Amino acid sequence: MMHSAKLRKMTLLANFLAIAIVLNIIESAIPIIPVPGAKLGFANIVTLIILYVYSFKDSVIITLLRVLLVAILSGKLLGVTFYMSLSGAVFATLAMGFFKQLNYFGFVGVSTIGSVFHAIGQIAAGIFVIGSTAVIAYLPIMLFLSIPAGALTGIIAQRFYTIWRSWHNEIS
Amino acid sequence: MKAKLSVKSKRDILLVTLLFIILGGIYILFRLFAFQGEASIANVYYGTSNEPIVSIDFINYRVIANYDQDVPSSYNQVYPIIDESANTITLLGDYEIDGTRQIVVIQYNFGAKSVQIIQEQSPNNICSREGVSTGWPLICLPNRIRVEFETNGEDFTI
Numbered sequence: 001m002m003h004s005a006k007l008r009k010m011t012l013l014a015n016f017l018a019i020a021i022v023l024n025i026i027e028s029a030i031p032i033i034p035v036p037g038a039k040l041g042f043a044n045i046v047t048l049i050i051l052y053v054y055s056f057k058d059s060v061i062i063t064l065l066r067v068l069l070v071a072i073l074s075g076k077l078l079g080v081t082f083y084m085s086l087s088g089a090v091f092a093t094l095a096m097g098f099f100k101q102l103n104y105f106g107f108v109g110v111s112t113i114g115s116v117f118h119a120i121g122q123i124a125a126g127i128f129v130i131g132s133t134a135v136i137a138y139l140p141i142m143l144f145l146s147i148p149a150g151a152l153t154g155i156i157a158q159r160f161y162t163i164w165r166s167w168h169n170e171i172s
Numbered sequence: 173m174k175a176k177l178s179v180k181s182k183r184d185i186l187l188v189t190l191l192f193i194i195l196g197g198i199y200i201l202f203r204l205f206a207f208q209g210e211a212s213i214a215n216v217y218y219g220t221s222n223e224p225i226v227s228i229d230f231i232n233y234r235v236i237a238n239y240d241q242d243v244p245s246s247y248n249q250v251y252p253i254i255d256e257s258a259n260t261i262t263l264l265g266d267y268e269i270d271g272t273r274q275i276v277v278i279q280y281n282f283g284a285k286s287v288q289i290i291q292e293q294s295p296n297n298i299c300s301r302e303g304v305s306t307g308w309p310l311i312c313l314p315n316r317i318r319v320e321f322e323t324n325g326e327d328f329t330i
Binding site: 038084104105106107108112138140141143147148150151 | 180183187222294308314
């Protein structure tokens with residue numbers, strides 16, 4: 001029984017990683033956001049789900065693997081977008097982990113905070129990449145767009161979690 | 173099925189609404205009041221350097237190349253290329269296609285005191301979509317090239 005639970009977790013995490021990579025690549029192909037190199041962070045759906053389904057540690061590992069694999073797949077490892085993705089992902093994951101632990105907000109709240117930190121993280125990396133605080137000019141629009149993006153991410157993750165819970169209770 | 177909202181959901185809605193109003197307000201204020209002065213100089217930078225490679229002087233109608241861009245010798249070309257008839261400045265960006273760095277073309281307009289990135293390679297060509305600017309910094313992160321404006325008179329600093 002223990003063995004099958006472990007196996008199930010591994011399979012699920014592998015699937016989540018694949019989904020996150022696809023989401024990340026699709027997202028970088030859609031120019032919704034007017035800031036070069038920046039993303040809204042829809043791949044954070046996976047980070048958020050793993051955070052609730054499993055643990056903070058698992059979500060950190062999957063998120064870092066996702067950022068690394070997307071960079072390798074797009075052939076631009078250690079490029080500008082890689083640093084921005086990495087910084088945004090780290091900020092978002094830490095913020096979501098903290099606020100989930102705080103247990104004050106629900107999915108949507110945690111996700112929105114994560115999304116706001118994702119924007120801040122990317123801009124912070126942008127400042128380092130270009131050595132100028134001029135990038136901050138893009139912060140207000142990024143922060144503003146991150147709210148609906150974060151809320152939407154949260155709603156989807158919550159929906160998934162509810163379904164997953166009932167499914168999980170059935171099989172175990 | 174109208175389920176009663178949990179305490180957490182209420183907090184979530186409150187948080188999202190508050191953030192939306194506050195950050196939306198900041199964005200609108202920023203859009204209205206930041207970078208509004210008339211530009212006197214536009215500086216073009218490459219990489220993390222704070223020394224402008226090219227300065228566009230809107231007062232004296234001059235374009236000054238301060239120094240050559242540090243480009244690997246395999247590119248057989250000295251950058252920046254300044255074309256006074258087409259009003260363009262060409263630099264070598266950081267974005268690579270098949271291992272070759274791509275050029276970034278910046279066009280200036282003395283009359284309108286404006287600058288625009290007209291040609292570059294980046295994901296979705298997002299840098300040239302930033303459009304014409306008379307004060308907002310133009311930043312092309314994938315190419316690590318940026319244009320910042322210096323304004324005289326009433327200056328708005330963040």
